Amino acid sequence: MHSSIFGMIIFTFTLWSSQKLVLSSSHNDFPIAKPNCNDSCGGISIPFPFGTTPQCYISPEFRLTCNHTSSDPPKLFTGETNFEITDISLDGQITLLNSIAYECFNSNGIRSSNFSEEMRLGSYLTVNHTANKFTMVGCSAIAVVSGATIANQVVATAGVTQCSSEVDVTEGTCNGVGCFQVEIPQNVSDYIVTIQRLPNYTNTWNFSNCTYAFVVDDSAFKFSKDNLTNLSRVKSLPVVADWVVRNETCHKTISNTATYACVSVNSTCYNPTSGYGYRCRCKDGFLGNPYLFQGCIDIDECSNQTLHDCNKKASCTNTIGNYTCTCPENYEGDGRGEDGCKEKPPKDMKITYVLIGVIIGVICLLLGIILLYLDLKRRSHNKMKRKFFLQNGGHLLQEKLATREASPDMVTIFTSSELEKATNSFHNSMIIGRGGFGTVYKGVLADARTVAIKRSIRVDPTQIEQFINEVVVLSQINHRNVVRLLGCCLEKDVPLLVYEFISNGTLSSHLHNEAKAHALDWNTRLKIAAETAGVLSYLHSSASTPIIHRDVKSDNILLDHTLTVKVSDFGASKLVPIDLDQLTTVVLGTLGYLDPEYMLTNQLTEKSDVYSFGVVLLELVTGRKALSFNRPVEEKSLSNYFLYVLKQDLLVKIIDEKIVGLGNMEQISTVCKLAKECLNVKGEDRPSMKEVAMELEGLILREKHSWATNVDDVEEMKSLIPNDHDGTSGVGYDSISMDHIVLPINDGGR
Incomplete structure (x- = not known):
């Protein structure tokens, strides 16, 4: 049975070789070798640049040896080894026969082996990494293929096979049980295959006493269970190598006529996908050997139906490098494909075609009018945008x-x-x-x-x-x-x-929302107050041109995701000339925050922002809105009500109970006093925003260094906030429907 399987392997390889030979010779209707040179040896075609004598090959790397007295195939000497050749393709492939690495043991433990298989291809050949597979057949062994690329890079690939019994091996499958296969690395010019048995190899010697490792053309080898024992009879297997005619690129060599290999008039140069060296090929419509003068011959596409796509009714005419298709009389078209030739319509159909042409013309005219209208509309729109652009400065x-x-x-x-x-x-x-x-x-x-x-x-x-x-x-x-x-x-x-864009909403939305307000403890509110005061102080004092915000309110104080202040809405802001202390302007602002002095005199000053900030301080301390018509008359205005309860020693009635703690009463007292100063009717009696900011920053710093607390401040807090705390609060009222006021003043200007 083993001999029959061995015979099948030999038959398969022979059939593969004969098919390659037929494919190669099918295109040999043109010269493939130089004049007076042998174009075959042992039934194998030898196309130039390969040859057997110096005048017949392009360089020594392409020299073949041939025994013309026998049927032996030609051999290629790569520097160290003579390889038998089974096929040479002008497409850049050459098939070589290479030996198999093996290691065998008999039942007595006697070993016979050829531990390694080596292939050195020289500077113009590389192992084809897609057509070949590194293959290992056997059990309980490791095989390694290592080598060098054309760029002198070392590469290696290894495989392991294991078998516990012959039943585990699957016919025709190389999955690591009895057989293993892997692709070869790209651009390998030299490689060596080695085998190493694993310690448990004696467990399988009765059905697999040999291990084989080799690189082989994947189309020429199919694994069989019997390969575990009979591959020792196969001396060599085919390996496909890629060859290039020069080791330079087309770009570098095309200008050197002395060494340029693509000498045929109708040939062209191309770089292989590997990026190494170059090859030649005939242009489309030509066939032959591009490495020979006049080697690319025009193909007569018309001689073979499979080479052209002329319609069955059309006649094919060969041209140099191409062909033409001509439809017969009373037919029209380019003559190519199934619809290449169509019968011409009768003469009376011309009227119909004229009408169709007129209809198409009308449609095109309408489309043109529509496109013109759209273009005019676009121009008008752009003109309007330009007008507004200039109008708005x-x-x-x-x-x-x-x-x-x-x-x-x-x-x-x-x-x-x-x-x-x-x-x-x-x-x-x-x-x-x-x-x-x-x-x-x-x-x-x-x-x-x-x-x-x-x-x-x-x-x-x-x-x-x-x-x-x-x-x-x-x-x-x-x-x-x-x-x-x-x-x-x-x-x-x-x-x-x-x-x-600030995503976390306004201070107002946090203060006047029951769920969000709990997240604003006293320290957070104090930080918000200090950061807001710092911004207003910067606008008043540190900006290149002083800026009055003019609409300071909790709705214009945004909070980011860390509850850091972002002051917004400068739509009502005014730049203040450095030599002016005040501006006469139309009264703009929000009810509940408006400076009463500004409302009466039209005189806008930095102290107008101070008053509005004082109202914001009250919102932070009380949690109430600046103005709400849902509260009793005396409580509608938060600032007026604050001054009232402060005068009556009833401040505790409006302090937000969410912020009242054991250790913050002193700070709350200080902020209340600061708010009172900001709410003075006369602007000149109010502190500057710089002073307010410094006071709030100092308050935060004193909290960090609590040992510096002033006892007198505690006593003053006790006088401001008596012990009759009743827990009332103004949180939860709806906002007013109109929150801005514009009061025209006869002498005001903007």
Whole structure:
């Protein structure tokens, strides 16, 4: 039975070789070797650049030896070994026969072996890593294939086979039980195969007493169980190697006519996928040997139906490198494919075609009119955007930006299409806030930044220059507690301002929500007060041009995810010239926060922000809203009610019981006194925001160093907050429906 299986292996290999030979010779209707040179040996075709004598090969690396007195195949000497050749392809492949590494033991423990199989291919050949497989047959052994690439890199691949019994081995499957296969690394020019038995090999010697390892053309070997014992009779197996005619690329060698190998007129050079060396091939429509002068011969596609796609009705005419198809009389078309030739319509069909042409023309005319209308509409829209851009001071803003050095902090001029895309055309679902000065939308820019876009309700055409100045100045405010102005859009009827987006809501939404208010303990509220005061102090004192916020309130104090303050909404802000202490302007602000002196005199000063901040301090201490019509008349205004209960020594009635603790009464007392100072009717009697900020920062620092607490302050707190605490609170009232006021004054201006 073993002999029959061995015979099948030999038959399979012989059949494979004969098929390759037939495929090679089927295209040999053209010269493949130089004149007066042998083009075959032992039934194997020898195409140039290969040859058996110096005038017949391109360089010594392609020299073959041939015994013309026998039927032996030619041999290729690669520097150390003569390999028998079974096939040479002009596509860049050559098939060599190489030996098998094996190790065998008989029942007496006597070993016979050829431990290694070695192949050295030289500088123009590499092992084909897709056609070949590193294969190991046997049990309880390790085999390693190691070698070097053309770039002198060392590579290695190993495999292990295990068998506990012959039943475990699967016919035709190399899964590591009796047989193992793996691909060869790319660009390997030299390799060696070695075998090492595992200690338990004696357990399987009765059905697998040999281990074999070899590199083989995958199409020429199929595993069989009988291979465990009969492969020792096979002396060699085919290996497919890739060859290149030169070890340079086409780009480097094409200009050197002395060494350029693609000499045929109709040939071209190409680099293999491995990126090593180059080969030649005939152009499309030609067949032959591109390494020979006049070696690429025109293919007569018309001589074989499989070589052209002319319609059955069409006639095929061969041309140099191509062919043409011609339809017969009364047929029209290019003659190619199934629909290449169609009968011409009768003459009376021409009228129908004319009508169809007219209809198509009318349709095209209508489409042209529609496209023209859309283009005019687009031009009109762009013209309108340009008009609004100039009307809103866009040219002035560009001039101011051009005079400044470019920096990351510079204001960005957004287009209307950018902001429409970011807000889904300003859809109502994107609205996140409304106020007396405009509507705020949430938007996502093209660079994935989330922003808040404020759309103003009104704009004063006479104040465009001042508005542009304010945009430039506000965009340069670089303070960690200020919502940054990123830019603006001036292509709408009213300007759009783009701010960074703060996701955690306003201070008002936290203070006046029962669930959120519990998260605002006293230390957090004190930090919020200090950070807000620091921002206002910076605007009043440290900015290049002093800025009055003009609308300080808890709705304009945003909190980020760490409850850090971000002061927002500078829509009502005013720049204050350095040489002026006050401005005469239309009264703008929010009821409950408005400075009474400002309401009476129209004189806007920094102290107007101080008064509004005092109301914010009261909101932090009491948890109540600045103004609520749902409370009794005497409690509607938080500031008036605070001054009243303070005068009556009943302050404890309005302190938010959520912040009252054993150790913070002194701080609450100090903040209440500071709020009282901020709420003085006369602005000159109020402290500056710088003084307020310093007082709050000092209060936080004194808390960190509690050993510095002043005993006198404790006593004063006791006088402010008596012991008749009844726990009443104003938390939970609804906000007013109108939160802004505009009072026109005859002599006021803006």
